[in-house]
Amino acid sequence: HRDLHSFPTRRSSDLDEVQVRLRHALGVLIERSLVMRQDRATGRYSMHQLVHKWVRERPEMSTSHQALWCQVSMTTLASSIRRPPHGDTEDESHARRELLPHIRHVRERQAVIEKRLEKNVERARPIWPVKKSYGRLQAEQDVRFSRVYAESGHFDDARELQERALEFVSGRLGPDHPLAILLSLFLTKTLWELSEIDKATQRQRQARQLCVNTWGE
Numbered sequence: 001h002r003d004l005h006s007f008p009t010r011r012s013s014d015l016d017e018v019q020v021r022l023r024h025a026l027g028v029l030i031e032r033s034l035v036m037r038q039d040r041a042t043g044r045y046s047m048h049q050l051v052h053k054w055v056r057e058r059p060e061m062s063t064s065h066q067a068l069w070c071q072v073s074m075t076t077l078a079s080s081i082r083r084p085p086h087g088d089t090e091d092e093s094h095a096r097r098e099l100l101p102h103i104r105h106v107r108e109r110q111a112v113i114e115k116r117l118e119k120n121v122e123r124a125r126p127i128w129p130v131k132k133s134y135g136r137l138q139a140e141q142d143v144r145f146s147r148v149y150a151e152s153g154h155f156d157d158a159r160e161l162q163e164r165a166l167e168f169v170s171g172r173l174g175p176d177h178p179l180a181i182l183l184s185l186f187l188t189k190t191l192w193e194l195s196e197i198d199k200a201t202q203r204q205r206q207a208r209q210l211c212v213n214t215w216g217e
Helices: 012-031 051-061 063-079 090-098 100-124 134-150 155-172 180-193 197-215
Strands: 036-039 042-044
Touching: 063 100, 063 134, 090 134, 100 134, 134 155, 134 180, 155 180, 180 197
Parallel strands: none
Antiparallel strands: 036 042
8 A cells, every 4th residue: 555655646546446446355355265354443364374375385286286175175165064954043054155155166176177187197098997986075065065055046056966965875875774865855855946846745755655664654
């Protein structure tokens, strides 16, 4: 700010425009949790050590290192989202909706990094084909992220993640496992919101019949 005033030819209107742009930039950084306001009166801001490390090292990161940081970000975001039916208060729901832009961004970055890794593998010409892994960690993230999508009205995105997680859990534990049944009912709520009533009702009936077959009426 002092440097701007050191130029005598600079007009006050130019300074006003710069200040507006700076305030907007700070607002974006705060919204994306890259900086945090420490003191509103003095205008002091701080940056988390992990964010500082990422910003400092990102230009020199290899693709594999970027993939690692991307996974760290996804794990951190997912861990702050409780699995349903827990965390049903309005404050918790509002906090989850605030995470939506972060989740969208990190998933977009993940898609870009995965394509880059695939190209690197193709250049290396491996003897055995390398398949993209999907396991418990990814299923857990899909379930938690889908909750944020659903609560924000992005039901198509929520459905995609829930179906993928349900397919994995049913394949590993069986469709009659309590966790698979809970996920099936979770998906049912999303289908209702998408006005796919017949599919939602059919899934509810299947879940009920699985419970009857396992534990009785």
